[in-house]
Amino acid sequence: MAFAEKLVAVRRAHNLTQDQLAEKLYVTRQAVSRWERGEVTPGIDMMKLIAAVTGEPLAHLLEMPEHYCESCGMYLTPDDCGTDAAGNKTDHYCKWCYDRGDYTYETTMEAMIEDCAPRLAKNTGMTLDEAVSLMGAVLPQLERWRAVRENEQHYGAEARERYGNEAVDAMNERILDMDPATWNDMKELEKAILGQLSIALFDGDTT
Template sequence: MEVREVLLKLRSNQNLTQDQMAERLHVTRQAVSRWETGETQPNTEMLKVISREFNVSINTLLGAPRQLFCQCCGMPLSEDSMISREPSGEFNEDYCKWCYTDGKFVYNDKSVLLDFLLSHMPNPDNTPDAERRAFFDKHLSQLKHWKQA
């Protein structure tokens, strides 16, 4: 989906006119119209304003051009409701809400997350825990949060 389509859908879902959306965003109705026709696109700062005002991630506003993954646990972030937030309320598209909440990481020690994964992830092949732990560790080590550690 293109940015123009996302913005039109967002406005329609909120039952807003272009004038009402413009008022909420402190822009002109013409600006909203140009976004929706694809003549122009909101700049980065305006995307942040739209994100805050309508509670939608910037990735979603851009038509979800990239698949987001939590950079702590590796879980796909397929819905905005799964994405973490900063204390200011802004989305932090790098992490899920279960690994990063209220501006703090839940898992500062990878072994704690590995223990959690071992106890909660299905094991239909009855793979030994040591082998599963090594597998999870290898994948976690490639994520941003654990590369920094």
């Protein structure tokens, strides 16, 4: 689905008229109308604002392909696919980021953006600033980086206050080094532990 069609669907899903959406975005109704007719496509910063205003993930607004790398965001073709622990091709990661069920190199999201944004800009005609902005919005939604983002959201502020930035950053690095299967197993274990804890607390409540 093209961006124009997605924007119409998102706007209608939120029961907004073109005038109301334009007001939220600080643009004219004519601008929204031109986007929805496919005459022009807004820049990445405006797309980020549309995503923020509507609550729609940016990746859904963009014309993302069916398969893309969950580490670097690269569009995947069959020849680009990485392999899982059994050596089978996976359409979740590219071969440069993922091989035999493990990430092929250690990095941070910031370092990946710095490395990949110039190539994205060159291949798409974006400016470098637009490429950096796009990757900065999309990468936190990808599987490799989502674990760190969720961990920081749930425990970051309290943990940083108690243990300091260095300890929390070290734990985030350990999470980044985990393969996706291990991370998913840990999430299931956490759910099970929390479930049993809730049962124990309920059984112990005599009030």
